[in-house]
Amino acid sequence: MFANNPDDTPVNVCSAIVAQGLCCGCGMCAGVCPSQYLGVQFNMYGELSPRPQPESVCSGCGLCLRVCPMSEPSPPxxxxxxxxxxxxxxxxxxxxxxxxxxxxxxxxxxxxxxxxxxxxxxxxxxxxxxxxxxxxxxxxxxxxxxxxxxxxxxxxxxxxxxxxxxxxxxxxxxxxxxxxxxxxxxxxxxxxxxxxxxxxxxxxxxxxxxxxxxxxxxxxxxxxxxxxxxSAFAAEYVCADAGGNPWQLHEITFRIKQNQTPSARVSLIRCVSGQRTDGEHVSLQRSDEAFGKAGGNRWFTRRAxxxxxxxxxxxxxxxxxxxxxxxxxxxxxxxxxxxxxxxxxxxxxxxxxxxxxxxxxxxxxxxxxxxQSPLLWFKRRLIVERIRSARKAHAPLPTLRTDLYRDDLSPLEAAYARVLMHMRDASPRAWLDSGKDPVAFRRRLRAPSLAAGLLRKLIRKGCRSCSE
Ligand SMILES: Cc1cc2nc3c(=O)[nH]c(=O)nc-3n(C[C@H](O)[C@H](O)[C@H](O)COP(=O)(O)OP(=O)(O)OC[C@H]3O[C@@H](n4cnc5c(N)ncnc54)[C@H](O)[C@@H]3O)c2cc1C
Ligand code: SF4
Ligand code: SF4
Ligand code: SF4
Known part of the structure; x- marks a missing residue:
């Protein structure tokens, strides 16, 4: 058994993980909860997370915390x-x-x-x-x-x-x-x-x-x-950028291969949106356009x-x-x-x-x-700055393997990591505030996007392997 929350309600993933912004949306907690207290739903930011179910009671057994990949302490x-x-x-x-x-x-x-x-x-x-x-x-x-x-x-x-x-x-x-x-x-x-x-x-x-x-x-x-x-907002953004209706997205298919591209890195994304009765909007967009830009800037990714x-x-x-x-x-x-x-x-x-x-x-x-060198740069190197920022803000963290990361980031890398964190944080709100209009959305994130682009260029000049 885990100690209760200050208001005497049992501690479970809702208070210890979701409320702390650490949930990755895997759904395991809801899969194992013996009281069927947890159900997975989309939150207002297009992210799947567990939520208490009406008329069910948490027994405080702690199983959800034992299986949660973001729970701390859990074995590395x-x-x-x-x-x-x-x-x-x-x-x-x-x-x-x-x-x-x-x-x-x-x-x-x-x-x-x-x-x-x-x-x-x-x-x-x-x-x-x-x-x-x-x-x-x-x-x-x-x-x-x-x-x-x-x-x-x-x-x-x-x-x-x-x-x-x-x-x-x-x-x-x-x-x-x-x-x-x-x-x-x-x-x-x-x-x-x-x-x-x-x-x-x-x-x-x-x-x-x-x-x-x-x-x-x-x-x-x-x-x-x-x-x-x-999050689901990324799919909506791609759909809207290709002229579709992000409020009525029915289907999205990533990684459609096309013969004429110069690189295996570039594929097509197909979206189907709109009223099914009035004719649907079907789009095909290159993966290195809206989707590539969103991923590169960490828009719509989760804090976890x-x-x-x-x-x-x-x-x-x-x-x-x-x-x-x-x-x-x-x-x-x-x-x-x-x-x-x-x-x-x-x-x-x-x-x-x-x-x-x-x-x-x-x-x-x-x-x-x-x-996987760009991915490793992000996951094993820039992570140092993200941990540093979280600790400075006294924000909770999952179980980490800090012995795996070298704390020798250049000031440019640290600044880049912070800009990406800012965009990850700001993008869901910006998408909602822009009425799901991709042009208005990009305008809201223009300054940090430009800063990230500039920092990427400067880092690339100094360190080829970081960004290739
Ligand atoms: C969100 C995401 C991020 C990725 N990031 C990278 C990356 O940074 N670098 C990299 O090299 N590869 C990445 N991959 C893996 C890559 O895209 C391919 O899935 C992988 O190369 C296998 O391709 P394949 O043609 O052999 O498999 P396929 O024959 O296409 O089969 C893929 C299998 O994965 C399953 N699958 C698809 N999406 C998911 C999902 N979200 N969760 C669980 N199962 C799923 C499918 O149902 C299918 O059975 C990522 C995949 C996903 C889903
Ligand atoms: S503590 Fe037990 S009963 Fe409560 S949500 Fe977690 S798994 Fe379910
Ligand atoms: S197990 Fe943890 S990370 Fe997975 S959905 Fe539940 S709270 Fe989120
Ligand atoms: S980056 Fe890690 S936490 Fe995020 S979805 Fe991928 S595996 Fe899960």
């Missing part, structure tokens, strides 16, 4: 990874990449995987293979379609067939939460796989430590590298992401990411870097390579790290 990610290492196989530790068996790069040769995947289609291949081999009964992946409980336009859904898994291909830069998935696993025996971003992977591992049936039933976790999680230092989903059985490496950028068909941890996943990959179902080559450790 590398300590949990060290506990998992024996079950993974002959893994080696690495301070940046986490434990690993091998690093590979390539793509799935199965019909449609690569063309429909975000990068090399390896995510869909892994999920489909786990199902086909009977290693799991179902996989939880993120795909299109309204989630009735929250009104989200995409989210977690169960896949039991190859066709289901294929319908969930690509990356959803949109809030996705696990509560319904966890409730289902708790009440249905079976073996399951889950795809997840690093914070949700951490939540899954904490929940598996705390809840026996989750430990027994979650057989595989397929992690994705993650630079930042975005400011303190996230896990680039490679260190607690997942396998982690997938884009091959942002010079040798692969020109190949617009897409390639996935695969960090293998679980020996069973390694064996599946070996078998498929031998049968030419997939094409994979080894990459060096340095190449795997280099494929």
């Amino acid at each position: 990610t590398d300590r949990i990874a060290a506990e998992l290492a024996p079950q993974w196989g002959q893994v080696s530790p690495d301070a940046v990449l986490g434990f690993h068996l091998r690093y590979l790069v390539g793509y799935s040769a199965a019909d449609g995987h690569r063309a429909n995947g975000a990068s090399g289609g390896m995510g869909t291949w892994v999920l489909e293979t786990l199902l086909a081999k009977g290693l799991v009964n179902a996989v939880a992946a993120v795909g299109p379609g309204v989630i009735p409980e929250t009104g989200a336009i995409c989210g977690y859904r169960w896949c039991r067939t190859a066709a289901d898994a294929r319908a969930c291909a690509k990356s959803a830069y949109y809030p996705a939460e696990l509560s319904r998935i966890i409730q289902y696993i708790r009440s249905h025996e079976g073996r399951y796989a889950v795809t997840a971003l690093p914070c949700a992977v951490r939540a899954l591992r904490l929940a598996m430590r705390a809840v026996k049936c989750l430990r027994e039933r979650i057989a595989f976790i397929v992690g994705l590298t993650c630079g930042y999680g975005m 992401c400011d303190y996230c230092d896990d680039a490679f989903a260190e607690l997942a059985d396998v982690c997938l990411m884009d091959a942002w490496l010079p040798a692969y950028l020109r190949d617009v068909r897409g390639n996935t870097v695969v960090v293998v941890r679980h020996s069973a996943v390694g064996a599946l990959l070996d078998e498929a390579v031998a049968k030419r179902d997939i094409t994979l080559a080894d990459v060096t450790r340095d190449e795997a790290v280099r494929s």
